[in-house]
Amino acid sequence: MIQDYIVFVGVNIVLAWSVYVILLAGSLSFANGGFMAIGAYVSGVLTVKFGFPLVIAALISGIAAGLIGVLAGFPALRTRGIYLMLVTVGIAVSVKAVIESIDYVGGIQGFGGMVGTTPWHVVGLVGLVGGGLALLSRSPLQRILDAVREDELSAASLGINPIYVKLTCFGVGAFLAAVAGSFYAHYLIHVSPDQFGIVLSVFIVLYAVLGGTNNMWGPPIGAAIMTLTPEFVRGLEAWRPTAFGVIILCLLLIRPDGLLAFRIATTRTKVVAGSKPKQST
Amino acid sequence: MDVYPQSILSVDGLSKSFRGLTALDQISLDVRRGEILGLMGPNGAGKSVFINVITGLYPADYGTVRFLGRDVTRLPSYALARLGIARTYQNIRLLRRMTVLENVLVAIKDHVNRPLRSLFIRNRSRFVRAATTLLEQFHLADKRDWLAGSLAYGEARRLEIARALAGKPSLLLLDEPAAGMNERETEELGDTIRASRKLLQAMVIVEHDVAMMRGLADRLVVMDAGHKIAEGKPGEVLAEPSVIEAYLGTDEADE
Numbered sequence: 173m174i175q176d177y178i179v180f181v182g183v184n185i186v187l188a189w190s191v192y193v194i195l196l197a198g199s200l201s202f203a204n205g206g207f208m209a210i211g212a213y214v215s216g217v218l219t220v221k222f223g224f225p226l227v228i229a230a231l232i233s234g235i236a237a238g239l240i241g242v243l244a245g246f247p248a249l250r251t252r253g254i255y256l257m258l259v260t261v262g263i264a265v266s267v268k269a270v271i272e273s274i275d276y277v278g279g280i281q282g283f284g285g286m287v288g289t290t291p292w293h294v295v296g297l298v299g300l301v302g303g304g305l306a307l308l309s310r311s312p313l314q315r316i317l318d319a320v321r322e323d324e325l326s327a328a329s330l331g332i333n334p335i336y337v338k339l340t341c342f343g344v345g346a347f348l349a350a351v352a353g354s355f356y357a358h359y360l361i362h363v364s365p366d367q368f369g370i371v372l373s374v375f376i377v378l379y380a381v382l383g384g385t386n387n388m389w390g391p392p393i394g395a396a397i398m399t400l401t402p403e404f405v406r407g408l409e410a411w412r413p414t415a416f417g418v419i420i421l422c423l424l425l426i427r428p429d430g431l432l433a434f435r436i437a438t439t440r441t442k443v444v445a446g447s448k449p450k451q452s453t
Numbered sequence: 454m455d456v457y458p459q460s461i462l463s464v465d466g467l468s469k470s471f472r473g474l475t476a477l478d479q480i481s482l483d484v485r486r487g488e489i490l491g492l493m494g495p496n497g498a499g500k501s502v503f504i505n506v507i508t509g510l511y512p513a514d515y516g517t518v519r520f521l522g523r524d525v526t527r528l529p530s531y532a533l534a535r536l537g538i539a540r541t542y543q544n545i546r547l548l549r550r551m552t553v554l555e556n557v558l559v560a561i562k563d564h565v566n567r568p569l570r571s572l573f574i575r576n577r578s579r580f581v582r583a584a585t586t587l588l589e590q591f592h593l594a595d596k597r598d599w600l601a602g603s604l605a606y607g608e609a610r611r612l613e614i615a616r617a618l619a620g621k622p623s624l625l626l627l628d629e630p631a632a633g634m635n636e637r638e639t640e641e642l643g644d645t646i647r648a649s650r651k652l653l654q655a656m657v658i659v660e661h662d663v664a665m666m667r668g669l670a671d672r673l674v675v676m677d678a679g680h681k682i683a684e685g686k687p688g689e690v691l692a693e694p695s696v697i698e699a700y701l702g703t704d705e706a707d708e
Protein backbone atom coordinates (compact mmCIF):
# COMPACT_ATOMS: atom_id res chain seq x y z
CA MET A 173 0.00 0.00 0.00
CA ILE A 174 2.66 2.47 1.04
CA GLN A 175 4.56 1.35 -2.07
CA ASP A 176 1.60 2.36 -4.20
CA TYR A 177 1.55 5.80 -2.65
CA ILE A 178 5.26 6.36 -3.19
CA VAL A 179 5.15 5.24 -6.83
CA PHE A 180 1.99 7.08 -7.81
CA VAL A 181 2.86 10.29 -5.99
CA GLY A 182 6.42 10.17 -7.36
CA VAL A 183 5.29 9.56 -10.93
CA ASN A 184 2.77 12.38 -10.67
CA ILE A 185 5.39 14.72 -9.23
CA VAL A 186 7.64 14.11 -12.22
CA LEU A 187 4.66 14.57 -14.56
CA ALA A 188 3.82 17.87 -12.86
CA TRP A 189 7.43 18.96 -13.29
CA SER A 190 7.29 17.95 -16.95
CA VAL A 191 4.51 20.51 -17.41
CA TYR A 192 6.39 23.03 -15.27
CA VAL A 193 9.52 22.77 -17.44
CA ILE A 194 7.49 23.62 -20.55
CA LEU A 195 5.69 26.39 -18.69
CA LEU A 196 9.05 27.90 -17.71
CA ALA A 197 9.35 29.19 -21.27
CA GLY A 198 5.73 30.29 -21.29
CA SER A 199 3.88 27.49 -23.09
CA LEU A 200 1.11 25.44 -21.53
CA SER A 201 1.16 21.83 -22.68
CA PHE A 202 -1.78 19.45 -22.69
CA ALA A 203 0.33 16.90 -24.55
CA ASN A 204 2.14 15.43 -21.57
CA GLY A 205 -0.37 12.60 -21.06
CA GLY A 206 0.45 11.63 -24.64
CA PHE A 207 4.19 11.75 -23.98
CA MET A 208 3.61 9.63 -20.89
CA ALA A 209 1.82 7.06 -23.08
CA ILE A 210 4.72 7.07 -25.54
CA GLY A 211 7.04 6.38 -22.61
CA ALA A 212 4.87 3.56 -21.27
CA TYR A 213 4.50 1.81 -24.61
CA VAL A 214 7.97 2.29 -26.07
CA SER A 215 9.70 1.16 -22.89
CA GLY A 216 7.17 -1.67 -22.49
CA VAL A 217 7.91 -3.03 -25.95
CA LEU A 218 11.65 -2.73 -25.31
CA THR A 219 11.57 -4.66 -22.03
CA VAL A 220 8.89 -7.23 -22.83
CA LYS A 221 9.67 -8.01 -26.48
CA PHE A 222 13.39 -7.24 -26.61
CA GLY A 223 14.53 -7.86 -23.07
CA PHE A 224 16.01 -4.40 -22.41
CA PRO A 225 16.71 -3.47 -18.78
CA LEU A 226 14.08 -1.12 -17.37
CA VAL A 227 16.23 1.98 -16.85
CA ILE A 228 17.76 1.80 -20.33
CA ALA A 229 14.31 1.28 -21.87
CA ALA A 230 12.96 4.22 -19.89
CA LEU A 231 15.75 6.49 -21.15
CA ILE A 232 15.29 5.39 -24.77
CA SER A 233 11.54 5.97 -24.54
CA GLY A 234 12.25 9.39 -23.05
CA ILE A 235 14.51 10.29 -25.94
CA ALA A 236 11.91 9.02 -28.41
CA ALA A 237 9.21 11.13 -26.79
CA GLY A 238 11.56 14.12 -26.68
CA LEU A 239 12.22 13.81 -30.43
CA ILE A 240 8.53 13.42 -31.20
CA GLY A 241 7.88 16.42 -28.97
CA VAL A 242 10.44 18.53 -30.80
CA LEU A 243 9.11 17.48 -34.23
CA ALA A 244 5.49 18.12 -33.26
CA GLY A 245 6.42 21.18 -31.29
CA PHE A 246 8.31 22.95 -34.04
CA PRO A 247 5.25 24.03 -36.01
CA ALA A 248 3.19 24.31 -32.81
CA LEU A 249 5.54 26.66 -31.00
CA ARG A 250 5.39 29.13 -33.84
CA THR A 251 1.75 29.63 -32.99
CA ARG A 252 0.88 31.43 -29.81
CA GLY A 253 -1.42 31.37 -26.83
CA ILE A 254 -4.65 29.50 -27.30
CA TYR A 255 -3.59 27.97 -30.64
CA LEU A 256 -0.52 26.42 -29.13
CA MET A 257 -2.67 24.89 -26.40
CA LEU A 258 -5.00 23.42 -29.01
CA VAL A 259 -2.06 21.90 -30.86
CA THR A 260 -0.87 20.20 -27.67
CA VAL A 261 -4.39 18.85 -27.12
CA GLY A 262 -4.15 17.50 -30.66
CA ILE A 263 -0.87 15.75 -29.88
CA ALA A 264 -2.38 14.02 -26.84
CA VAL A 265 -5.47 12.89 -28.75
CA SER A 266 -3.50 11.58 -31.73
CA VAL A 267 -1.01 9.64 -29.62
CA LYS A 268 -3.90 7.78 -28.01
CA ALA A 269 -5.57 7.15 -31.38
CA VAL A 270 -2.34 5.87 -32.91
CA ILE A 271 -1.68 3.47 -30.02
CA GLU A 272 -5.25 2.15 -30.22
CA SER A 273 -4.75 1.28 -33.87
CA ILE A 274 -1.45 -0.60 -33.50
CA ASP A 275 -2.17 -4.32 -33.03
CA TYR A 276 1.46 -5.02 -32.18
CA VAL A 277 0.92 -3.37 -28.80
CA GLY A 278 -2.53 -4.84 -28.25
CA GLY A 279 -4.73 -2.07 -29.67
CA ILE A 280 -7.61 -1.15 -27.42
CA GLN A 281 -6.97 -4.22 -25.24
CA GLY A 282 -3.76 -2.75 -24.00
CA PHE A 283 -0.31 -4.14 -23.50
CA GLY A 284 0.99 -6.16 -20.57
CA GLY A 285 3.93 -7.93 -19.02
CA MET A 286 5.93 -4.93 -17.83
CA VAL A 287 7.50 -5.44 -14.41
CA GLY A 288 10.44 -4.14 -12.47
CA THR A 289 9.63 -0.68 -11.12
CA THR A 290 10.48 -0.39 -7.45
CA PRO A 291 9.75 2.66 -5.29
CA TRP A 292 13.50 3.34 -5.43
CA HIS A 293 13.37 3.93 -9.16
CA VAL A 294 10.71 6.56 -8.64
CA VAL A 295 12.37 8.17 -5.64
CA GLY A 296 15.63 8.31 -7.57
CA LEU A 297 13.92 9.92 -10.54
CA VAL A 298 12.22 12.53 -8.35
CA GLY A 299 15.58 13.27 -6.72
CA LEU A 300 17.40 13.65 -10.04
CA VAL A 301 14.77 15.83 -11.66
CA GLY A 302 14.37 17.93 -8.50
CA GLY A 303 18.13 18.37 -8.27
CA GLY A 304 18.29 19.44 -11.90
CA LEU A 305 15.52 21.97 -11.43
CA ALA A 306 17.15 23.33 -8.27
CA LEU A 307 20.39 23.80 -10.20
CA LEU A 308 18.45 25.50 -12.98
CA SER A 309 16.60 27.85 -10.66
CA ARG A 310 19.87 29.33 -9.38
CA SER A 311 21.54 29.58 -12.76
CA PRO A 312 21.50 32.36 -15.33
CA LEU A 313 19.51 29.99 -17.53
CA GLN A 314 16.48 30.58 -15.31
CA ARG A 315 16.60 34.26 -16.26
CA ILE A 316 16.78 33.41 -19.94
CA LEU A 317 13.64 31.31 -19.54
CA ASP A 318 11.98 34.10 -17.53
CA ALA A 319 12.81 36.55 -20.30
CA VAL A 320 11.28 34.36 -23.00
CA ARG A 321 8.14 33.93 -20.91
CA GLU A 322 7.88 37.65 -20.17
CA ASP A 323 8.40 39.04 -23.65
CA GLU A 324 9.71 37.05 -26.61
CA LEU A 325 10.44 40.12 -28.70
CA SER A 326 12.50 41.68 -25.93
CA ALA A 327 14.33 38.39 -25.40
CA ALA A 328 15.11 38.12 -29.12
CA SER A 329 16.60 41.59 -29.23
CA LEU A 330 18.94 40.57 -26.42
CA GLY A 331 20.23 37.64 -28.49
CA ILE A 332 18.00 34.90 -27.13
CA ASN A 333 16.38 32.60 -29.70
CA PRO A 334 12.86 32.18 -28.29
CA ILE A 335 11.87 29.29 -30.59
CA TYR A 336 14.96 27.32 -29.65
CA VAL A 337 14.40 27.92 -25.94
CA LYS A 338 10.73 26.94 -26.09
CA LEU A 339 11.43 23.90 -28.23
CA THR A 340 14.16 22.69 -25.87
CA CYS A 341 11.82 23.05 -22.90
CA PHE A 342 9.12 21.19 -24.81
CA GLY A 343 11.54 18.36 -25.62
CA VAL A 344 12.78 18.12 -22.03
CA GLY A 345 9.19 18.12 -20.74
CA ALA A 346 8.29 15.31 -23.15
CA PHE A 347 11.35 13.37 -22.05
CA LEU A 348 10.43 13.65 -18.36
CA ALA A 349 6.80 12.69 -18.97
CA ALA A 350 7.89 9.62 -20.94
CA VAL A 351 10.37 8.43 -18.30
CA ALA A 352 7.67 8.83 -15.66
CA GLY A 353 5.32 6.91 -17.95
CA SER A 354 7.80 4.04 -18.30
CA PHE A 355 8.15 3.59 -14.56
CA TYR A 356 4.39 3.88 -14.18
CA ALA A 357 3.76 1.15 -16.77
CA HIS A 358 6.36 -1.18 -15.27
CA TYR A 359 4.68 -0.86 -11.92
CA LEU A 360 1.13 -1.46 -13.19
CA ILE A 361 2.19 -4.46 -15.35
CA HIS A 362 -0.64 -3.73 -17.83
CA VAL A 363 -1.56 -0.47 -19.54
CA SER A 364 -4.27 0.37 -22.06
CA PRO A 365 -4.88 3.40 -24.27
CA ASP A 366 -7.93 4.61 -22.35
CA GLN A 367 -5.70 5.38 -19.37
CA PHE A 368 -3.97 8.02 -21.47
CA GLY A 369 -6.96 10.08 -22.56
CA ILE A 370 -6.99 13.85 -22.66
CA VAL A 371 -8.32 13.91 -19.09
CA LEU A 372 -4.96 12.62 -17.92
CA SER A 373 -3.21 15.54 -19.60
CA VAL A 374 -5.64 17.95 -18.00
CA PHE A 375 -4.95 16.44 -14.59
CA ILE A 376 -1.19 16.74 -15.07
CA VAL A 377 -1.60 20.42 -15.90
CA LEU A 378 -3.82 20.82 -12.84
CA TYR A 379 -1.14 19.27 -10.59
CA ALA A 380 1.27 21.96 -11.67
CA VAL A 381 -1.14 24.87 -11.83
CA LEU A 382 -2.88 24.16 -8.52
CA GLY A 383 0.45 23.72 -6.78
CA GLY A 384 1.71 26.98 -8.19
CA THR A 385 3.97 27.42 -11.18
CA ASN A 386 6.22 30.28 -10.23
CA ASN A 387 8.68 28.10 -8.36
CA MET A 388 9.76 24.48 -8.60
CA TRP A 389 8.13 23.41 -5.30
CA GLY A 390 4.55 24.17 -6.31
CA PRO A 391 4.06 21.36 -8.86
CA PRO A 392 5.17 18.51 -6.53
CA ILE A 393 2.97 19.82 -3.72
CA GLY A 394 0.03 20.03 -6.12
CA ALA A 395 0.76 16.53 -7.45
CA ALA A 396 1.06 15.03 -3.96
CA ILE A 397 -2.14 16.63 -2.69
CA MET A 398 -4.14 15.75 -5.78
CA THR A 399 -2.88 12.18 -5.80
CA LEU A 400 -3.50 11.51 -2.12
CA THR A 401 -6.72 13.48 -1.56
CA PRO A 402 -8.93 11.06 -3.53
CA GLU A 403 -7.56 8.25 -1.39
CA PHE A 404 -8.73 9.95 1.79
CA VAL A 405 -12.18 10.86 0.53
CA ARG A 406 -12.62 7.30 -0.60
CA GLY A 407 -15.40 6.76 1.95
CA LEU A 408 -17.70 8.74 -0.27
CA GLU A 409 -16.92 6.47 -3.20
CA ALA A 410 -19.71 7.72 -5.46
CA TRP A 411 -19.02 11.35 -4.62
CA ARG A 412 -15.30 11.20 -5.29
CA PRO A 413 -15.21 13.17 -8.52
CA THR A 414 -17.56 15.75 -7.04
CA ALA A 415 -15.54 16.16 -3.87
CA PHE A 416 -12.45 16.42 -5.97
CA GLY A 417 -13.99 19.07 -8.17
CA VAL A 418 -15.10 21.10 -5.16
CA ILE A 419 -11.57 21.00 -3.75
CA ILE A 420 -10.16 22.24 -7.04
CA LEU A 421 -12.68 25.08 -7.19
CA CYS A 422 -11.92 26.11 -3.61
CA LEU A 423 -8.20 26.11 -4.34
CA LEU A 424 -8.69 28.29 -7.38
CA LEU A 425 -10.80 30.70 -5.36
CA ILE A 426 -8.50 30.94 -2.36
CA ARG A 427 -5.13 30.75 -4.07
CA PRO A 428 -5.57 31.69 -7.72
CA ASP A 429 -1.82 31.60 -8.32
CA GLY A 430 -1.50 28.11 -6.88
CA LEU A 431 -0.86 26.85 -3.38
CA LEU A 432 2.79 27.73 -3.27
CA ALA A 433 2.97 31.02 -5.13
CA PHE A 434 5.59 32.69 -2.98
CA ARG A 435 8.16 33.45 -5.61
CA ILE A 436 11.08 34.65 -5.85
CA ALA A 437 12.49 36.20 -9.00
CA THR A 438 9.40 38.20 -9.80
CA THR A 439 8.18 39.19 -6.35
CA ARG A 440 11.55 39.11 -4.68
CA THR A 441 11.73 42.87 -4.56
CA LYS A 442 10.93 44.56 -1.30
CA VAL A 443 9.80 47.71 -3.02
CA VAL A 444 6.41 47.52 -4.67
CA ALA A 445 5.21 49.88 -7.36
CA GLY A 446 4.18 53.24 -5.99
CA SER A 447 5.23 52.58 -2.41
CA LYS A 448 8.08 55.05 -2.65
CA PRO A 449 8.09 58.53 -4.11
CA LYS A 450 9.62 58.23 -7.55
CA GLN A 451 12.52 60.61 -7.85
CA SER A 452 14.82 60.34 -10.77
CA THR A 453 18.37 60.71 -9.67
CA MET B 454 32.27 58.12 -49.58
CA ASP B 455 33.55 55.81 -46.94
CA VAL B 456 34.54 52.30 -47.69
CA TYR B 457 34.18 49.12 -45.70
CA PRO B 458 36.43 49.38 -42.64
CA GLN B 459 35.15 52.85 -41.86
CA SER B 460 31.55 51.81 -42.09
CA ILE B 461 29.92 49.83 -39.29
CA LEU B 462 26.58 49.43 -40.98
CA SER B 463 26.12 49.72 -44.69
CA VAL B 464 22.60 49.79 -46.10
CA ASP B 465 22.09 49.57 -49.83
CA GLY B 466 18.81 50.00 -51.70
CA LEU B 467 16.66 48.81 -48.81
CA SER B 468 12.97 48.63 -49.72
CA LYS B 469 9.98 47.45 -47.77
CA SER B 470 6.28 47.72 -48.47
CA PHE B 471 3.23 46.58 -46.58
CA ARG B 472 0.32 45.51 -48.80
CA GLY B 473 1.41 47.81 -51.56
CA LEU B 474 2.13 50.69 -49.24
CA THR B 475 5.76 51.68 -49.63
CA ALA B 476 7.36 52.21 -46.25
CA LEU B 477 10.96 52.23 -47.39
CA ASP B 478 11.97 53.09 -50.93
CA GLN B 479 15.56 52.37 -51.96
CA ILE B 480 17.16 53.62 -48.77
CA SER B 481 20.96 53.64 -48.83
CA LEU B 482 23.13 54.93 -46.04
CA ASP B 483 26.27 54.20 -44.07
CA VAL B 484 26.85 54.37 -40.36
CA ARG B 485 30.49 55.25 -39.84
CA ARG B 486 32.79 54.15 -37.08
CA GLY B 487 32.56 56.38 -34.03
CA GLU B 488 29.63 58.49 -35.12
CA ILE B 489 26.14 59.15 -33.88
CA LEU B 490 23.83 59.16 -36.86
CA GLY B 491 20.51 60.92 -36.43
CA LEU B 492 17.55 59.68 -38.43
CA MET B 493 14.75 62.22 -38.70
CA GLY B 494 11.50 62.64 -40.51
CA PRO B 495 7.81 63.33 -39.97
CA ASN B 496 5.46 60.63 -38.73
CA GLY B 497 5.09 57.83 -41.22
CA ALA B 498 8.40 58.63 -42.90
CA GLY B 499 9.54 55.05 -42.35
CA LYS B 500 12.11 55.63 -39.61
CA SER B 501 10.83 52.93 -37.27
CA VAL B 502 10.29 50.54 -40.16
CA PHE B 503 13.90 51.14 -41.10
CA ILE B 504 15.07 50.16 -37.60
CA ASN B 505 12.75 47.16 -37.57
CA VAL B 506 14.01 45.89 -40.92
CA ILE B 507 17.64 46.38 -39.89
CA THR B 508 17.08 44.40 -36.68
CA GLY B 509 15.27 41.54 -38.40
CA LEU B 510 11.75 42.17 -37.13
CA TYR B 511 10.45 42.55 -40.67
CA PRO B 512 12.12 40.90 -43.67
CA ALA B 513 13.40 43.31 -46.30
CA ASP B 514 11.78 43.16 -49.74
CA TYR B 515 14.87 44.33 -51.60
CA GLY B 516 18.30 45.62 -50.77
CA THR B 517 21.13 44.53 -48.55
CA VAL B 518 22.32 45.32 -45.06
CA ARG B 519 25.98 44.76 -44.27
CA PHE B 520 27.23 44.88 -40.70
CA LEU B 521 31.01 45.06 -40.24
CA GLY B 522 31.36 43.89 -43.81
CA ARG B 523 29.10 40.87 -43.44
CA ASP B 524 25.76 40.46 -45.23
CA VAL B 525 23.16 40.27 -42.47
CA THR B 526 20.05 41.06 -44.51
CA ARG B 527 18.22 37.79 -43.85
CA LEU B 528 19.29 37.12 -40.28
CA PRO B 529 16.67 36.87 -37.49
CA SER B 530 16.64 39.34 -34.57
CA TYR B 531 18.44 37.17 -32.08
CA ALA B 532 21.30 36.43 -34.47
CA LEU B 533 21.77 40.14 -35.19
CA ALA B 534 21.78 40.85 -31.48
CA ARG B 535 24.50 38.24 -30.97
CA LEU B 536 26.58 39.79 -33.73
CA GLY B 537 26.46 43.11 -31.91
CA ILE B 538 23.44 45.11 -33.04
CA ALA B 539 21.45 46.22 -30.00
CA ARG B 540 18.28 48.28 -30.00
CA THR B 541 15.63 49.90 -27.88
CA TYR B 542 11.96 50.18 -28.72
CA GLN B 543 9.78 53.22 -29.26
CA ASN B 544 7.33 51.90 -26.66
CA ILE B 545 9.81 50.71 -24.04
CA ARG B 546 9.99 46.93 -23.81
CA LEU B 547 11.37 45.84 -20.47
CA LEU B 548 10.93 42.51 -18.74
CA ARG B 549 8.48 44.16 -16.41
CA ARG B 550 8.07 41.41 -13.87
CA MET B 551 11.78 40.94 -13.44
CA THR B 552 13.96 43.22 -11.34
CA VAL B 553 16.11 46.03 -12.70
CA LEU B 554 19.23 43.98 -12.01
CA GLU B 555 17.80 40.88 -13.68
CA ASN B 556 16.94 42.88 -16.77
CA VAL B 557 20.61 43.73 -17.19
CA LEU B 558 21.93 40.30 -16.15
CA VAL B 559 19.82 38.48 -18.70
CA ALA B 560 21.45 40.43 -21.52
CA ILE B 561 25.01 39.40 -20.64
CA LYS B 562 26.52 37.63 -23.64
CA ASP B 563 28.06 34.66 -21.87
CA HIS B 564 24.62 33.49 -20.81
CA VAL B 565 22.73 34.30 -23.95
CA ASN B 566 25.12 32.62 -26.38
CA ARG B 567 25.43 29.38 -24.44
CA PRO B 568 22.25 28.94 -22.44
CA LEU B 569 22.95 25.35 -21.41
CA ARG B 570 26.49 25.99 -20.33
CA SER B 571 25.29 28.84 -18.14
CA LEU B 572 23.89 26.13 -15.85
CA PHE B 573 27.41 25.42 -14.71
CA ILE B 574 29.05 28.84 -14.75
CA ARG B 575 30.98 29.49 -11.58
CA ASN B 576 31.73 32.78 -9.91
CA ARG B 577 28.48 34.39 -10.88
CA SER B 578 29.14 37.38 -8.66
CA ARG B 579 31.33 38.89 -11.36
CA PHE B 580 28.27 39.18 -13.60
CA VAL B 581 26.35 40.87 -10.81
CA ARG B 582 29.28 43.25 -10.30
CA ALA B 583 29.46 44.09 -14.00
CA ALA B 584 25.71 44.66 -14.13
CA THR B 585 25.79 46.84 -11.02
CA THR B 586 28.58 48.96 -12.48
CA LEU B 587 26.50 49.50 -15.58
CA LEU B 588 23.48 50.43 -13.46
CA GLU B 589 25.59 52.92 -11.53
CA GLN B 590 26.55 54.64 -14.76
CA PHE B 591 22.88 55.00 -15.52
CA HIS B 592 21.95 56.15 -12.02
CA LEU B 593 19.83 53.09 -11.39
CA ALA B 594 21.97 51.25 -8.85
CA ASP B 595 19.76 52.18 -5.91
CA LYS B 596 16.77 50.67 -7.70
CA ARG B 597 18.38 47.42 -8.72
CA ASP B 598 15.91 45.31 -6.74
CA TRP B 599 12.83 47.13 -7.99
CA LEU B 600 10.61 45.45 -10.50
CA ALA B 601 11.32 46.96 -13.89
CA GLY B 602 7.60 47.55 -14.34
CA SER B 603 7.54 49.91 -11.36
CA LEU B 604 10.10 52.39 -12.72
CA ALA B 605 9.25 55.91 -13.77
CA TYR B 606 9.28 56.60 -17.50
CA GLY B 607 12.70 58.21 -17.69
CA GLU B 608 14.22 55.48 -15.54
CA ALA B 609 12.67 52.76 -17.64
CA ARG B 610 14.19 54.38 -20.73
CA ARG B 611 17.61 54.50 -19.10
CA LEU B 612 17.29 50.87 -18.05
CA GLU B 613 16.41 49.83 -21.59
CA ILE B 614 19.56 51.51 -22.87
CA ALA B 615 21.66 50.00 -20.07
CA ARG B 616 20.27 46.57 -20.88
CA ALA B 617 21.05 47.03 -24.56
CA LEU B 618 24.65 47.90 -23.62
CA ALA B 619 25.04 44.89 -21.30
CA GLY B 620 25.55 42.66 -24.33
CA LYS B 621 28.55 44.80 -25.37
CA PRO B 622 27.18 45.65 -28.81
CA SER B 623 29.10 47.48 -31.53
CA LEU B 624 26.08 49.33 -32.81
CA LEU B 625 23.12 50.67 -30.85
CA LEU B 626 19.85 51.72 -32.48
CA LEU B 627 17.61 53.97 -30.39
CA ASP B 628 14.03 54.24 -31.61
CA GLU B 629 12.60 57.59 -30.46
CA PRO B 630 14.28 57.55 -27.05
CA ALA B 631 12.86 60.95 -26.06
CA ALA B 632 9.25 60.15 -26.98
CA GLY B 633 6.93 61.15 -24.15
CA MET B 634 9.65 62.85 -22.12
CA ASN B 635 9.61 66.34 -20.69
CA GLU B 636 12.44 68.82 -21.29
CA ARG B 637 14.43 67.92 -18.20
CA GLU B 638 14.16 64.19 -18.88
CA THR B 639 15.22 64.77 -22.48
CA GLU B 640 18.27 66.64 -21.27
CA GLU B 641 19.19 63.82 -18.91
CA LEU B 642 18.71 61.36 -21.73
CA GLY B 643 21.16 63.38 -23.82
CA ASP B 644 23.74 62.94 -21.05
CA THR B 645 22.99 59.22 -20.88
CA ILE B 646 23.50 58.86 -24.61
CA ARG B 647 26.73 60.85 -24.58
CA ALA B 648 27.97 58.64 -21.74
CA SER B 649 27.14 55.43 -23.62
CA ARG B 650 28.92 56.65 -26.71
CA LYS B 651 32.35 55.50 -25.60
CA LEU B 652 31.06 51.96 -25.00
CA LEU B 653 30.08 51.60 -28.65
CA GLN B 654 31.44 51.84 -32.16
CA ALA B 655 28.45 53.70 -33.51
CA MET B 656 24.91 54.72 -32.71
CA VAL B 657 21.78 55.48 -34.71
CA ILE B 658 19.09 57.62 -33.11
CA VAL B 659 15.62 57.97 -34.54
CA GLU B 660 14.16 61.13 -33.10
CA HIS B 661 11.74 64.01 -33.56
CA ASP B 662 13.36 66.41 -31.14
CA VAL B 663 15.30 68.84 -33.35
CA ALA B 664 17.20 70.51 -30.52
CA MET B 665 18.32 67.17 -29.16
CA MET B 666 19.47 65.95 -32.55
CA ARG B 667 21.36 69.16 -33.19
CA GLY B 668 23.21 68.64 -29.94
CA LEU B 669 23.88 64.92 -30.27
CA ALA B 670 24.14 63.79 -33.86
CA ASP B 671 27.32 64.00 -35.89
CA ARG B 672 25.37 63.50 -39.09
CA LEU B 673 21.72 63.58 -39.96
CA VAL B 674 19.66 61.61 -42.46
CA VAL B 675 16.19 62.96 -43.12
CA MET B 676 13.44 60.72 -44.47
CA ASP B 677 10.04 61.54 -45.87
CA ALA B 678 7.43 59.05 -47.09
CA GLY B 679 9.96 56.24 -47.32
CA HIS B 680 12.59 58.26 -49.21
CA LYS B 681 15.85 59.69 -48.06
CA ILE B 682 15.61 63.41 -48.78
CA ALA B 683 18.74 64.78 -47.14
CA GLU B 684 22.00 63.71 -45.52
CA GLY B 685 24.87 65.63 -43.97
CA LYS B 686 25.97 67.78 -41.04
CA PRO B 687 23.07 68.77 -38.76
CA GLY B 688 23.45 72.52 -39.33
CA GLU B 689 23.46 72.16 -43.12
CA VAL B 690 20.72 69.54 -43.33
CA LEU B 691 18.35 71.43 -41.11
CA ALA B 692 18.77 74.51 -43.26
CA GLU B 693 17.89 72.75 -46.52
CA PRO B 694 14.63 73.99 -48.00
CA SER B 695 13.36 70.50 -48.82
CA VAL B 696 13.85 69.41 -45.21
CA ILE B 697 12.17 72.48 -43.83
CA GLU B 698 9.27 71.98 -46.16
CA ALA B 699 8.85 68.25 -45.51
CA TYR B 700 9.31 68.22 -41.83
CA LEU B 701 10.26 71.26 -39.88
CA GLY B 702 7.80 73.70 -41.34
CA THR B 703 7.68 76.91 -39.36
CA ASP B 704 9.30 75.30 -36.31
CA GLU B 705 12.71 76.18 -37.67
CA ALA B 706 11.88 79.86 -37.47
CA ASP B 707 11.17 79.50 -33.76
CA GLU B 708 14.72 78.65 -32.93
